Amino acid sequence: MTINFLMNEDFCSAVLDSLVSNIAVLDPDGAIIYVNEPWKRYAGENGDPRLVSTGIGANYLDVCRKAEKDEPSLKEIVRSIEDVITGRIPSYFYEYPCHSPHEKRWFLMGARHLETPLTGAVFFHLDITTKKLAEEAMSRMNQELERRLEEKTSHLRKANQELQRALAEVQSLEEQLERENLALRETIKTDQTFPGIVGTSPAIRSVLSQVAQVGPTDAPVLILGETGTGKGLIAKAIHQSSTRKDKPLIQVNCAALPAQLIESELFGHEKGAYTTAYNKRIGRFELAEGTSLFLDEIGDLPLELQAKLLRVLQDHEFERIGSSRTIKVDVRVIAATNRNLVKAIAEGRFREDLWYRLSIFPITVPPLRERKDDLESLVSHFISIYNRKLGKQIKSISQRTLNALMKYDWPGNVRELENAVHRAVILSHGSELMLDAPENPAANPPEGATLEEIERRHIVNILESCQWKIEGRGGAAQRLGIHPSTLRSRMKKLGVQKPLP
Numbered sequence: 001m002t003i004n005f006l007m008n009e010d011f012c013s014a015v016l017d018s019l020v021s022n023i024a025v026l027d028p029d030g031a032i033i034y035v036n037e038p039w040k041r042y043a044g045e046n047g048d049p050r051l052v053s054t055g056i057g058a059n060y061l062d063v064c065r066k067a068e069k070d071e072p073s074l075k076e077i078v079r080s081i082e083d084v085i086t087g088r089i090p091s092y093f094y095e096y097p098c099h100s101p102h103e104k105r106w107f108l109m110g111a112r113h114l115e116t117p118l119t120g121a122v123f124f125h126l127d128i129t130t131k132k133l134a135e136e137a138m139s140r141m142n143q144e145l146e147r148r149l150e151e152k153t154s155h156l157r158k159a160n161q162e163l164q165r166a167l168a169e170v171q172s173l174e175e176q177l178e179r180e181n182l183a184l185r186e187t188i189k190t191d192q193t194f195p196g197i198v199g200t201s202p203a204i205r206s207v208l209s210q211v212a213q214v215g216p217t218d219a220p221v222l223i224l225g226e227t228g229t230g231k232g233l234i235a236k237a238i239h240q241s242s243t244r245k246d247k248p249l250i251q252v253n254c255a256a257l258p259a260q261l262i263e264s265e266l267f268g269h270e271k272g273a274y275t276t277a278y279n280k281r282i283g284r285f286e287l288a289e290g291t292s293l294f295l296d297e298i299g300d301l302p303l304e305l306q307a308k309l310l311r312v313l314q315d316h317e318f319e320r321i322g323s324s325r326t327i328k329v330d331v332r333v334i335a336a337t338n339r340n341l342v343k344a345i346a347e348g349r350f351r352e353d354l355w356y357r358l359s360i361f362p363i364t365v366p367p368l369r370e371r372k373d374d375l376e377s378l379v380s381h382f383i384s385i386y387n388r389k390l391g392k393q394i395k396s397i398s399q400r401t402l403n404a405l406m407k408y409d410w411p412g413n414v415r416e417l418e419n420a421v422h423r424a425v426i427l428s429h430g431s432e433l434m435l436d437a438p439e440n441p442a443a444n445p446p447e448g449a450t451l452e453e454i455e456r457r458h459i460v461n462i463l464e465s466c467q468w469k470i471e472g473r474g475g476a477a478q479r480l481g482i483h484p485s486t487l488r489s490r491m492k493k494l495g496v497q498k499p500l501p
Contacts, residue, residue, distance in 0.1 A: 022125040030061030030085055084111040085121045106132040196233050198381045199374030203366040214361045215241025222358040223336040225365030228415030231336040234365055238334055239292040247291035252284050255297035263305055269321035285329050292332040299339030306351045313357045368410040382421035392425055397433040404465050456494040468498045
């Protein structure tokens with residue numbers, strides 16, 4: 001009775017009519033065979049109230065091809081739509097404007113190929129106007145701030161007699177620009193598709209594009225990357241973009257538990273299964289029924305358990321320790337590792353068949369040194385977090401400090417950067433972040449260096465990072481925590497001199 005009810009056509013139509021998205025279903029020839037109510041309203045608002053060209057029976061491909069003749073730039077989009085309908089590609093997404101004389105509107109068009117019970121494709125149009133308007137607002141604000149900065153700069157060129165006053169105004173304006181940019185970044189961040197993932201570099205955009213592609217599927221995902229790159233955040237993003245997002249993501253760190261306990265943690269055990277099994281335990285696979293299970297540090301999973309994991313991935317079944325009853329589960333597995341699994345396979349520490357099953361869709365998270373365009377945004381993000389946690393009011397970071405951060409390779413990646421900003425927020429006083437970027441290993445003194453050589457090297461490094469400014473705010477003396485006269489004395493003793501220009 002329940003199955004018949006769920007499969008009832010009227011019920012399915014009522015569900016689709018209640019959605020925000022405009023949805024249409026096409027047959028293999030591109031003809032429309034179903035539209036929901038939001039699609040009909042959308043057609044009416046855009047010049048087709050009688051659904052002549054966008055209703056049931058109309059050929060969606062013919063409409064697209066006609067539009068392509070009027071606008072040749074649509075050729076690639078139309079080809080992609082054809083590829084989805086024919087099954088050459090599984091899905092396609094495209095953002096486009098649809099303005100009326102009264103308001104601006106933008107939509108996200110999505111298309112996904114259908115295989116069963118009928119072939120063809122399902123299309124949707126989702127209103128993303130709020131997101132686009134926010135982006136336009138940010139652009140206008142930046143243009144206005146740049147205009148105001150240019151006015152002040154022009155005023156400085158014309159009024160040399162007021163140089164000191166004008167410089168103070170520019171500095172104040174720069175601080176205001178930084179505050180407003182921080183606020184804008186936080187505002188836009190709340191509307192991000194993947195909260196917590198900060199950055200717009202090509203490297204991170206490529207990763208997020210892969211997340212958007214694989215997220216709605218149930219395919220296993222293997223996340224690769226160095227320690228501290230944010231593999232856990234990518235796993236959460238995949239789960240949040242899936243159909244299982246209404247249930248919590250279950251997580252297990254395979255490296256955090258002893259080998260004798262990890263099997264019980266994953267698959268559970270019956271009471272009395274072994275000496276200390278005083279009660280029945282439900283494993284993480286059972287807890288993850290209907291949702292996603294994130295297996296972090298999968299490269300550390302004991303070899304004897306890899307076969308059992310492979311069986312779950314292939315057959316969706318397992319037995320608790322001490323039980324012969326087979327348990328069926330519907331679990332989407334997301335795994336991550338910082339290890340070289342190909343090397344581990346060659347050394348006999350990782351099963352090759354498990355590698356093939358997990359790596360259906362591998363995603364490599366880039367290290368921070370390959371996405372330094374995101375460094376400023378990440379610093380601002382962490383400043384905002386620790387401002388709230390520590391009750392600080394840090395609003396800016398100097399360009400000199402940012403340049404120093406850009407020169408460092410960050411072997412600990414985003415985690416190392418977060419720790420550095422956290423420490424700097426604790427130590428900073430006032431509204432500017434005081435952060436000393438760590439040195440790359442190549443800059444460290446050689447083994448056997450004398451104390452005097454180490455001191456000289458450290459003073460020179462600090463002076464170079466301060467552009468040889470000794471006194472005042474941000475000067476080398478303040479950074480070293482000594483009096484300027486003491487620093488000059490040490491420089492003279494150590495033979496430290498500013499190089500000639």
